[in-house]
Amino acid sequence: xxxxxxxxxxxxxxxxxxxxxxxxxxxxxxxxxxxxxxxxxxxxxxxxxxxxxxxxxxxxxxxxxxxxxxxxxxxxxxxxxxxxxxxxxxxxxxxxxxxxxxxxxxxxxxxxxxxxxxxxxxxxxxxxxxxxxxxxxxxxxxxxxxxxxxxxxxxxxxxxxxxxxxxxxxxxxxxxxxxxxxxxxxxxxxxxxxxxxxxxxxxxxxxxxxxxxxxxxxxxxxxxxxxxxxxxxxxxxxxxxxxxxxxxxxxxxxxxxxxxxxxxxxxxxxxxxxxxxxxxxxxxxxxxxxxxxxxxxxxxxxxxxxxxxxxxxxxxxxxxxxxxxxxxxxxxxxxxxxxxxxxxxxxxxxxxxxxxxxxxxxxxxxxxxxxxxxxxxxxxxxxxxxxxxxxxxxxxxxxxxxxxxxxxxxxxxxxxxxxxxxxxxxxxxxxxxxxxxxxxxxxxxxxx
Amino acid sequence: xxxxxxxxxxxxxxxxxxxxxxxxxxxxxxxxxxxxxxxxxxxxxxxxxxxxxxxxxxxxxxxxxxxxxxxxxxxxxxxxxxxxxxxxxxxxxxxxxxxxxxxxxxxxxxxxxxxxxxxxxxxxxxxxxxxxxxxxxxxxxxxxxxxxxxxxxxxxxxxxxxxxxxxxxxxxxxxxxxxxxxxxxxxxxxxxxxxxxxxxxxxxxxxxxxxxxxxxxxxxxxxxxxxxxxxxxxxxxxxxxxxxxxxxxxxxxxxxxxxxxxxxxxxxxxxxxxxxxxxxxxxxxxxxxxxxxxxxxxxxxxxxxxxxxxxxxxxxxxxxx
Numbered sequence: 001x002x003x004x005x006x007x008x009x010x011x012x013x014x015x016x017x018x019x020x021x022x023x024x025x026x027x028x029x030x031x032x033x034x035x036x037x038x039x040x041x042x043x044x045x046x047x048x049x050x051x052x053x054x055x056x057x058x059x060x061x062x063x064x065x066x067x068x069x070x071x072x073x074x075x076x077x078x079x080x081x082x083x084x085x086x087x088x089x090x091x092x093x094x095x096x097x098x099x100x101x102x103x104x105x106x107x108x109x110x111x112x113x114x115x116x117x118x119x120x121x122x123x124x125x126x127x128x129x130x131x132x133x134x135x136x137x138x139x140x141x142x143x144x145x146x147x148x149x150x151x152x153x154x155x156x157x158x159x160x161x162x163x164x165x166x167x168x169x170x171x172x173x174x175x176x177x178x179x180x181x182x183x184x185x186x187x188x189x190x191x192x193x194x195x196x197x198x199x200x201x202x203x204x205x206x207x208x209x210x211x212x213x214x215x216x217x218x219x220x221x222x223x224x225x226x227x228x229x230x231x232x233x234x235x236x237x238x239x240x241x242x243x244x245x246x247x248x249x250x251x252x253x254x255x256x257x258x259x260x261x262x263x264x265x266x267x268x269x270x271x272x273x274x275x276x277x278x279x280x281x282x283x284x285x286x287x288x289x290x291x292x293x294x295x296x297x298x299x300x301x302x303x304x305x306x307x308x309x310x311x312x313x314x315x316x317x318x319x320x321x322x323x324x325x326x327x328x329x330x331x332x333x334x335x336x337x338x339x340x341x342x343x344x345x346x347x348x349x350x351x352x353x354x355x356x357x358x359x360x361x362x363x364x365x366x367x368x369x370x371x372x373x374x375x376x377x378x379x380x381x382x383x384x385x386x387x388x389x390x391x392x393x394x395x396x397x398x399x400x401x402x403x404x405x406x407x408x409x410x411x412x413x414x415x416x417x418x419x420x421x422x423x424x425x426x427x428x429x430x431x432x433x434x435x436x437x438x439x440x441x442x443x444x445x446x447x448x
Numbered sequence: 449x450x451x452x453x454x455x456x457x458x459x460x461x462x463x464x465x466x467x468x469x470x471x472x473x474x475x476x477x478x479x480x481x482x483x484x485x486x487x488x489x490x491x492x493x494x495x496x497x498x499x500x501x502x503x504x505x506x507x508x509x510x511x512x513x514x515x516x517x518x519x520x521x522x523x524x525x526x527x528x529x530x531x532x533x534x535x536x537x538x539x540x541x542x543x544x545x546x547x548x549x550x551x552x553x554x555x556x557x558x559x560x561x562x563x564x565x566x567x568x569x570x571x572x573x574x575x576x577x578x579x580x581x582x583x584x585x586x587x588x589x590x591x592x593x594x595x596x597x598x599x600x601x602x603x604x605x606x607x608x609x610x611x612x613x614x615x616x617x618x619x620x621x622x623x624x625x626x627x628x629x630x631x632x633x634x635x636x637x638x639x640x641x642x643x644x645x646x647x648x649x650x651x652x653x654x655x656x657x658x659x660x661x662x663x664x665x666x667x668x669x670x671x672x673x674x675x676x677x678x679x680x681x682x683x684x685x686x687x688x689x690x691x692x693x694x695x696x697x698x699x700x701x702x703x704x705x706x707x708x709x710x711x712x713x714x715x716x717x718x719x720x721x722x723x724x725x726x727x728x729x730x731x732x733x734x735x736x737x738x739x740x741x742x743x744x745x746x747x748x749x750x751x752x753x754x755x756x757x758x759x760x761x762x763x764x765x766x767x768x769x
Contacts, residue, residue: 213639216577216616217556221640286557331535333555335576 005378006160007103007134007432008127009093014042014433015390021050022062022394026069026384027364028371037067039390042433047386060428062394069382070102070391070431074192074270074373075167075246075319076344078104078135080126081119082111087324087411089123090130094437095322095344095410097133100393102382102431103374104322104344107192108138108145109168115140115151117159124160133431136162136377141180141191147172150179154187162377165192167246170228172198177232181241190268190377192244193232195253196295200224205335207280207298215283217335220296226252233260233267242266244376247321249275249295251305258314268376270319271306273347274416277354279303288337289330290416293323307360310369317372320347324412341416346403348395350417352424363397392430396442399425406440449741451563451570454579455620463624467589469737469745470730473513477733486744487516490547493568495537497523497553502704502728503573503582507550510735514744519544534558538565547743551575569742580613583703584621586734590726591661594699599626602658604650606687607665607711610637610676614703615665619647630659633687636676652686653693663701664689664711680710691715699723 019037024047026032031047038046038057046052078092087095096104106123108114114123120139127135139161143149145168153164164180171177171193180191201224206212208219229245233256236243245257248269257269274293279300282291291297309315323340330337343350348370355361374381382391403417429437449462458466476482492511496504504520511518519541532540534553538561541549549566551559552573559572574580591598603622609615609631622629623646630648631638643649656662667683677683690713694700700712700722708714716722 208640210641210644213642214616214645215556216579216611216613218577219640286560328533328535331561332533333553333558333561333576335555 005136005162007136007162007379008124009131009134009432010128012434015039015430015435016041016056017058017060017435018052018054019060019062019067019392019394022065022067024067024384025364025367027368028069028381029383029385031384037384037392039430042390044384044386044388044390047384064396065427066395066397067384068100068367068393068395069371069384070393070429071100071348071370072372072374072379072382073101073104073320073322073344073347074244074317074376075272076104076106076322077109077324077340078106079324080110080123085326085411088130089126089135090132091409091411092322092324092344093131093133093135095342095408097429097431097437098409098426099344099346100348100395100426100429101133101344102391102393102429102436103134103136103379105136105138105162105373105377107165107167108140109166113140113145114138114161115143117152117155120156120159120161132436133429138163138165138192140164141166141171142176145169147176150176150183153180153183153189157187157189161189163190163192165194165246167192167194170194170196170198174231174235178235178239181236181239181243184241190242190244192246194246195225195228195232197224197228200227205292205296206283207296209280209299211280211283215286217283222250222252222298222302225250225295226256229253229256233257233265236267237263237265240266243268245269247272247275247295247319248306248309248315249298249302251302254305254309254314258309258312261314268316269309269314270317270373271310271315272319272321273343273350274341276303276306276310276318277350278416283334286334288332288334289414290341290418292334292337292339293321293341294339307355311361311365315369317376318347318351318369319373320344322410324410325414326412330414341414342408342410342412343416345409346415346417346422348393348426349401349422349424350420352397353422357423389433390430391432393426394428395424396427397424399423399427401425451559452581452738452742453559453563453570453572455581455584455617455624457581458624460624463585463588463621466585466734466737466741467592469740470589470733473733473736483513483515485515486740487511487514487547490516490743491544492516492518492739493541493544493546493549494518494520495541495549495551496521496573497551497558498574500552500573502731503552506728506731507571507573507582507735510732510739513732513736514739516547516739519546534561535565538562542566548739571738571742574613577611577613577616579617581617582731582735582738583614584617585738586727586730587618587663587701588621588625589734590701590723590730591699593726594723595660597626598622601627601660602630603627603661603663604630604632604656604659605663605665606632606653606689608637608667608671608676609633609642609665610639611668611671612665618663619645623647630655632656634677634683637671656693657695659698661699661701662689662694666703666705667707667711684710687711688713689716691719694719694721696721701727704728
């Protein structure tokens with residue numbers, strides 16, 4: 001019994017448009033070059049030679065813009081239920097759409113945590129009312145994330161949970177994780193793990209290193225993460241289970257994941273844009289709004305190891321860990337502030353600016369890693385191949401913009417990119433066959 | 449200088465300006481009338497979110513000696529005790545139009561936030577385990593009086609460096625004045641990678657003989673409970689400064705309050721090498737100098753008494769009237 005993986009979104013009209021003269025890049029499907037993309041009733045009908053007849057479609061002038069398979073984020077926090085002052089399904093999916101995403105996986109650390117089938121069903125219904133892109137919901141591994149007893153994993157799967165995670169906190173008990181991996185054989189569903197040994201992290205609020213030494217802030221050592229990944233990879237190997245490592249941050253972690261993959265363990269791994277772009281040097285500002293998160297920003301050597309892992313494939317995909325928080329929860333001294341930064345709206349632009357433009361990684365690699373998350377949860381990857389559902393991120397790679405200047409689609413403003421000037425911007429997003437987002441300043445199209 | 453948040457805000461000349469100013473206040477302190485009119489009509493807020501004896505007392509006395517109006521707030525028994533946020537407290541205090549806010553807070557960066565949220569000059573009187581710049585300046589003042597220049601001197605900072613804001617500010621301050629610093633203590637209490645701040649690290653007192661100055665830090669009893677060190681006895685056996693370890697030509701300092709018999713033995717506290725009483729006396733004049741430099745120097749002084757005439761700041765009221 002393995003339920004079909006399902007995502008939910010607001011129903012709407014399938015798009016009928018033609019993207020005129022877009023520069024296509026779909027590295028997985030091997031699609032490149034300038035085409036007219038013909039979308040009919042929400043499906044990519046044809047990749048045509050420029051100049052194709054529009055016959056009733058909305059025409060969008062896309063010359064000079066890039067069309068990629070839209071992105072997929074395996075890691076966002078939509079904060080529903082319980083924390084609607086930070087985000088809700090409507091604002092969170094709008095933020096993701098603005099970032100070029102055609103699908104997100106919502107974590108279960110809400111208030112209360114998503115631990116029962118009724119809660120999963122209620123979320124799916126809410127997504128059908130208000131999500132502007134498809135959303136998949138995880139349920140918790142342990143009841144209310146207390147680490148003490150398993151949730152009814154099979155019933156949760158039947159209710160439509162995409163997988164399981166206690167993200168926000170680790171599964172401290174090895175026995176509990178082992179039981180979940182055993183149960184996974186019955187019900188399927190990837191287990192997403194926040195990897196951290198709380199005994200080693202203790203009161204830590206930033207990466208342990210020379211910057212924490214200078215600031216007098218309690219450090220979180222890299223081994224707090226890597227030792228837990230090693231333990232959990234061993235358990236997954238022993239039980240033949242499948243795990244996904246959320247937000248890997250340390251060089252040691254990349255090594256452990258690489259070794260586990262080499263040993264044939266079913267393990268996948270994501271890294272966040274902020275860990276790929278920033279280091280603990282940023283914490284010298286003592287600004288928790290942009291630079292306090294869990295796991296913490298680490299050293300330049302760690303950042304380089306993550307980039308190398310992204311290139312080699314040890315890191316399978318990029319997950320934003322979009323974690324909205326209200327202003328008053330961040331306008332306090334660093335140690336008192338809550339963890340987390342938003343990232344849905346800026347992931348592509350930030351990585352394009354920090355890694356692609358300086359030549360650190362190829363554009364094609366970035367595009368691939370931004371959509372690879374879909375595969376982790378058993379979904380088909382977004383593609384530009386004709387015949388497929390329209391899931392397209394149309395991007396202006398030369399647009400220069402300052403993050404936050406025009407506000408955010410998210411309800412919260414704790415973007416790690418706030419105030420940064422980025423190059424590259426999503427102009428339009430197609431998700432689940434619908435037009436999910438248009439940049440306001442991108443005046444589009446001539447009605448046919 | 450707009451605020452004093454960290455030693456790194458000052459260059460060597462800026463540090464020396466404060467120490468020179470403190471000398472002139474020390475001279476005033478020897479007169480019968482110890483009060484000067486410099487900050488007459490201006491308000492200084494002393495905002496302490498942690499208990500403190502010498503720091504709050506000396507800042508408050510410093511403000512009074514400069515004729516400022518003083519508002520003294522302790523976290524216990526005030527609105528902050530009732531859950532008011534630091535930001536809201538700043539907004540409330542702004543209604544009094546303070547010229548300076550002296551803040552002690554249990555968390556790093558709090559003084560910086562107050563500086564961001566208020567118009568006042570802000571003095572960091574200790575933020576978490578981060579910085580305590582006025583302590584470092586008074587220690588420099590004490591040492592300058594005893595040794596003259598610190599150029600090329602060797603200073604050992606011994607004890608719980610991990611949890612000490614004094615250690616961090618003093619490391620920066622000693623280095624800024626040309627001294628070489630070794631930090632020494634049990635490995636669990638020495639921050640990882642601290643040598644990247646330019647100091648030497650030692651996990652034993654074996655090389656202590658090279659030190660011109662031994663600066664001991666307080667070891668809080670709660671560190672034992674967290675197993676940073678197994679016991680007081682074990683700590684004292686390896687790291688206590690006693691008369692056997694302290695050479696006759698070495699100077700001894702401590703920011704106070706001392707745990708007698710833990711980081712220091714009783715006999716070295718009371719020895720002539722100990723500068724601890726001088727440190728306390730320096731605290732007053734250095735904190736007067738800090739408030740002066742922030743509020744009265746650079747022609748920002750609004751009262752006619754010293755406008756355009758910053759030099760004779762140390763004129764006692766009795767003479768200027």
